[in-house]
Amino acid sequence: MVTKVIKIDLNNIDEKKLLSAAEALKEGKIVAFPTETVYGLGANALDSSAVEQIFKAKGRPSDNPLIVHIADKEKVCELAESIPEKAAVLMDRLWPGPLTLVFKKSSIIPRIITAGLDTVAVRMPEHPVARELIRLAAVPVAAPSANVSGRPSTTTARHVLQDLDGKIEIVVDAGSSRVGLESTVLDITVDPPVLLRPGGVTPAQIEDIIGHIEIDKTILGKVSMDNIPKCPGMKYKHYAPKAQVTLVKGKDIIRQVEKICELAVDRRSKGKRVGICATDQTISYYKDYESKSMGDRNRPETIASSIFSLLREFDDMGVDVILAEAVDENGVGLAIMNRMIKAAGYDIIQAD
Template structure:
């Protein structure tokens, strides 16, 4: 398949280019597009055949549900059966933005989108290209991240091109995604709100609006469930570079010492070792291949650069990546959620 790359400046949107991509969506094709979180792999959420093409392009397991993206609250009428009062409060506060809300699905949404479940995750992205594409297509767009299943999510056009060239109809190249980790996923389909995936909208921010939110046990642990799970990113090893990733957790001085010890041991075995540090600690690893992922005091910088950094270790041909853990509070919970899955839950406690 020939993949067309469509360059669009998010600061000066070319409506003709948007219409070109929207026509492909309406024809049942798959188009990658930028959001504020990561690039999405989009298809008409009301077309089961089109949705199936997403799974084919990604190599994604069919029991891993997709998130439906809308551009206007009125689109909820054909996506969900009912909008809970708490959902309305959160939409008013955080939409458009990196928050996905799980609700009971409308009969128009095919089960291919929801992995056979009667619930669907919905969000309104905070990105001018994404909103323009949905508006022009005139349909809700189902979209997981635009990467090969299991690989680090794409935050730059070159990431999408590397993974999806020849697999989909078109890629909208619209710059770098600012948040860098996928949306927060909150389930409001039951009696109590449940956080299934942390993201840029933190647990603390949610609780400020709707009160107590339960946290799913699988956020920092593997989920050993048969069949579909309610949210993407829960069940499988995700976000992984080609290198083996190992997280080292504990007091930072012990973490640094343990990473150096592990790095030396792997180098003696002939492995090419990379270290994922922060701005505060990178100088401690001057004798190693080290990449600073961001500022430990500003975790949002780590979130924004995390997936790009993992891909940089691939470019550097690292065999093993030793990564410093961060505090799992606020945005740090989202960072650690992605890191533990990238590592296949391989964590050393220093």
């Protein structure tokens, strides 16, 4: 199969170009497309055979549920058994956007979407190309991130092709994803609601609207492999480059730097090629190493938008080990640390 690339200008979205991708979705084929979070790998959510192709292309475990994407809020009534009041308020205030809500599923949702659970995760993306594609296809679209399972998520069409060229029908290319991390996932079937996965919408933003929410304990820790997760990104090793990632945590930034340099010397002595994930505030300390800045510690959104791309850049360089600085877990930092901890396979060293 030759993967077709459809380039779309965000400033002038050509509906005619998108029609072929929408027709492919209608016909039960899979299509990669941009969202504001990451690129998604989409299929008709109501077609089990089409959705099965997503799992095959990605090499994704069958007990890892998918998120269903819609182009208008009214579609939720068809996908969910009911819409709790808090969900309705969040939909009104934060949709479209990088927030996924977990509802009790309706009978039309295939079992393959939910991994056999009685819940379904639904999101209305903010990205205009994503919404237009879903609108033209006239079906809800199941879409995990468009990468090989376990690898860093894709934030450009080039990343998608690195992983899936020849395995999928079409890639819609509309440039880089703005947020750079997958959506926030909130389980709204319980009260108080539970944050299952942090993302571009922070816990504080949600609590400002609906009050107290709980934080799932697996966000910064391990989940039992015996459980079926309610949303993607909870159970398996995720977001990992080919190189081994070690995350260095510490309250003192300089101590973090010193520990990373110490580890870099040790890994080099063992014949390993080392890459260092620094920040704008610390990059100058690593002049003797192959280092790249993730972004500004004081503006964590800059780190969020670059982290997956950076991990892929280190793979392109051929490093064996990536030593990464941890960041504060406040706001978007919680989502960044969630992804970095899982990318490291929980290999964390305390600098203090």
